[in-house]
Amino acid sequence: MKPPSKKIFFKYCCQATLIIFTGLLSLNLHADPASDKEKFQNFFSKKFSGIDFNEFSNGVYAIDPESRAQWKNIEEFPPYVFAIDEGEKLFKTLFITGRTYADCLPEGGIGIAHSYPRFNIRKNQVVTLAQEINTCRQLNREEPLPWGRGDLALILAYLAFTSRDKEISITIPSSAAEAAYNKGKKLYYSRTGQLNIACAHCHVDNAGKRIRADILSPALGQTSHFPVYRARWGEMGTLHRRFAECSELSRAKAFPLQSEAYRNLEYFLSYMSNGIKANGPGARK
């Protein structure tokens, strides 16, 4: 017997209802990814007309001139520069086996970040670049790194940097891959948490509006610049760390970082940004 408070929590906090967005943007649950993406990108181009497609990689700073001015100042001495250098050092450090990350990763890891996450047909699941790094460590008898911050975020910063200006290019190679994409999409549009809000409520419907003092960034381009140096964190953090923080904003229990749910979510969200030029690592407030 579970205590009643847990039951209430389950009943009110963990249910996820799929919502249909009428009038604004509705992605049919069974539409194919390519037409979803077209609808999605057109929606934002219309909503923020006059903003260049590639500018969406700059999140809030693409759509709000005042925040943009502050951010331009920050970008003159970007707080993530040290992370790129540190990340490169870590990336090139030999494992106890004498090998390096470059020995595990496609193209030696250089200029591949914009093509992640990928659907791994053999593993039959979405694989993120963060996972590739820890898998490589384990193959080389090293401890895996924590997913949210620290060395992993630094290595990802370096790898993102080597993919700068390459167009995000996520592929959906099989029907199993499409199923994973659909799970991510469903999560994005499902109400969750005690506040009963979906990601899409904030980053699709209300993109550009203010939630208290924060402007909500458009979903399009949201994955282009991760990992991010966030002033509120005072350090680099990964995309899944941000996902978890946003889950908590809706007072939902966050999924574990790199869980299947968040990997599918990343797959969906990155696919929606196909064609936008990668610009990681980034700086945010």
Place this chain on the structure above:
Amino acid sequence: MQRLTRILSLTSMLAILTSSLMLPTTANADEKDMIADGKAIAFHRHKGNCLACHAIQGGLLPGNIGPPLVSMQDRYQTKRQLREQIWDASVNNPHTIMPPFGKYKILTDDEIDKVVEFIYTL
């Protein structure tokens, strides 16, 4: 001149006196407490957090996802209708982003009553 100021201060004293005498008929002490409590709950980040989405007089840095909460007595003939909007906004708009404060037990019944008292004064 002196007489004028004396008259003025006398009338203003009278005004204060009559208004304080009149207070109980517009809002009694209990109601005033309810309104003050309601305001605190509405503004509290971990309670109503209404300012995340609504401009409300007296609240700093409001969001603009929802409409400013003004002229509530014109918008709602009864407190009960207002309470229903706060209890579960999805009844009026199934696609709403506004959290169902009552239905999802974000606030207790008592807290919602207080918030209604406050919002109805706007």
